[in-house]
Amino acid sequence: MKNIKVVLFALILVLGISTLKAQDNNNPWSIGLGVNAVDFYPTNPGLEGHGSWLNEFVNAGDHFNMVPSISKVTVGKYLTDGFSIEAAGSINTINKIGDNTSSDDSYFSLDGAVKYDLNEVFGETAWFDPYASVGGGYVWMDNFGTGTFNGALGFNLWFNENFGFNLESKYKHAFESNIVQHFQHSAGIIIKFGGTDKDGDGIYDKDDACPDVFGLVEYNGCPDADNDGVIDSKDDCPNVAGLESLNGCPDADGDGITDADDACPNDKGIKANKGCPDSDGDGVVDKNDKCPSVAGPEANNGCPWPDTDGDGVLDKDDNCINVVGTASNNGCPEITAVEVAKLEDLFKTVYFDTSKDSFKSETIARLDEAAQIMAKYPTAKFAISGHTDSVGNNASNLKLSEKRATAVKNYLTSKGVSGNNLTAKGFGEDMPIASNNTKSGRAENRRVEVKLVN
Template sequence: MKQFKLILMAFILIVGISNLNAQDKNNTIAIGIGTNAVDFYPTNAGLPGHGTWFSEYFNIGDHYNIIPAISKITVNKYLADGFSIEAAGSLNKISKVGDNSVSDLAYYGLDGAVKYDLNGVIGETSFIDPYASIGGGYTWMDSYGTGTFNGGIGINFWFSENIGMNLESKYKHAFESAIVQHFQHSLGIVIKFGGNDKDGDGVYDDYDACPEVFGLSEYNGCPDSDNDGIIDSKDDCPNVAGVAALNGCPDTDGDGIADKDDACPNEKGTKANSGCPDTDGDGVVDKNDACPQVAGPADNKGCPWPDTDGDGVLDKDDECMNVAGPASNKGCPEITIIEVAKLEELFKTVYFDTGKSTFKKETYVKLDEAAGIMSKFRTAKFTIGGHTDSVGSDARNLELSESRANAVKDYLVSKGVPSSNLEAKGYGENSPIATNMNKAGRAENRRVEVKLVN
């Protein structure tokens, strides 16, 4: 009983220390102390004074060799994926080898093992931690020594995150006959420590929600760079203090839109306008609105379109914004049959120098008048046709008629008639309006005509 009292006292002392300096469950070093019992009986079937395998396995009083002291020390190092390595030293006094009594023989063991946490197979438990081990060592008994092959199972019962009780049973197969096969059982206290803290913030990795970044214990090891109470990993603006409702971002104008998403962070606005105000509600935010108090379209910078000539067609759609005209004609006045007839008369008095495309002097006044009429009707389009008599070759007459038609067009354009409204075409001698058999008829055939296209 004395050895159990010592173990109990050690356990109470260690628990007291652990409460002052609690360690993390991810600690990678474990030290165990306790007592051990050596049993030769159930492992040597056929030898005198021994039973069959595992017979009287729990017969403590008749077969176990126990000394009333701390007689076993272990050191464990966690590796990865449930694997750890262990070094163990133990001592004992042997007075029973099966049913045979011997004078107290000194027993020493130095062992190493690889251990595997069976929670990886059966599933995690809250405080029970079973394991299996395999390894080898060297055992001395009195003046004899031998190497051993060891295999065992054990279980840790955790009273806290780093303090527990260990119970283990290990079979040791000896390679020299002077020391026969035996079981070594142990009971003791195990303490875990040496936890990982990669970022050095005092919060061990297993508890650290941000194990790679230095942080604060009140935030489970995560940083809060702007001290707004929101950890950086959940803070959309980690370097500027903000509010939780906006994931840690500030809202200077209080419109419920974070400054980083607010195109007008110092003026209250709406989400639909990216945080900017639109006083006149025309869809153009005030900062881009040339008329913020009066609604207008975006393509006129938020201002209403003018109608300079008052014809009901807005200037933006009015091709003649200074002259009234119907919407059907894009705001331009429509040419009448009277003006068309006038143009036809004027063009009858267009005369050219003989065999040339230059005008006679009296023609200019007539063309100026025609240009004045055409310029008033910006949407009216005309065809200017040049004609000749039959004197000369067909090719020469066609070339001359085209040259004269283009001369008229060029002159009208120089007086302000849009070039796009005019088309010049030569017909040569192919469209006579009189006979080419006499002088008077040929004079009528030498002409320039204008026709309204639309």
């Protein structure tokens, strides 16, 4: 019967442990060294020399069995979610069984337990680590042995990451009556070890978000090369301090556009202008705007179009920017009917030397006056026509009329009239305005005319 209970206990313990999956947690291993005390008194009500349950639970002087040496050794392995397993071995000498004395019986025990960290229920305290455990074991006293079912409460007080103090009270329920139920109390030191820190940054790999790269505690083990509060793995500009809102990239002018994407990194602008300002809102950014405080078109480098002559026609549309004109004539002045008539009268008195294209002296003043009028109207175009009487042959008359028309054109251009606004053509004797049969008629036919054509 005793062997069946031992086998059953071992099977239950192995199955319980095998259902838990070990994980690589910080310092998963532990070793404990301490002393133990065995107390039979408060666990066996009704037996002679024993009290009721938990009676005189801490009466160490009357009921505790202890030896003055290290008498308990534990080895533990953290598993997952607050669970761990522990194997414990202890020795003692029993000279008190309740109020009864004993003849210094030897006591040995081997125990296995599954422990649960109560901080998972109460909340993490870091330094104070209470736990509960359940398991089983085997106890030998002199020539007797029995399996036990064990339940315990205890706590660890951690002085640092690896070193602490342990205190535990364990109830052991024996399966054989020759060894009665008892408490085993223990106290000692406990040491945790086995954690890995591959990058050597002082943060165990389990808690290290960047276990292969040396990092900082405040960033869970990840590096922040530029010290801007954005870890390198999330920093688009890891070597230049920047803003978290811009994924670690800088924004010198504070316009919300990273310097790398900002065409004007030192001047606060808007995204539509690639980070450049446009003070006058004309669509031309200030750095390209020759008039940044006054709105103007891009075609004029951000400046408004001028109207130099003040005629209401902007210079960009004004063909005569220095002369007052009309919008209908693209900013140029329009010749009046009075002045056209004046020109026609002046040209009626243009005289040439006989059979030549040279002017008579009295003609020069008239041509100068005509040139002054024409020059005032740079867009007005005129047709100059030369005519002769019928004296002589037609071919020579045609040639002479062309020379005289050209002579007039050349003189006018020499006085500032645009040659592009003048045409000259000779018609010979073909277009008389009077009879060639009289001297006065032939004089009228020898003429130069000017007509406004535009």
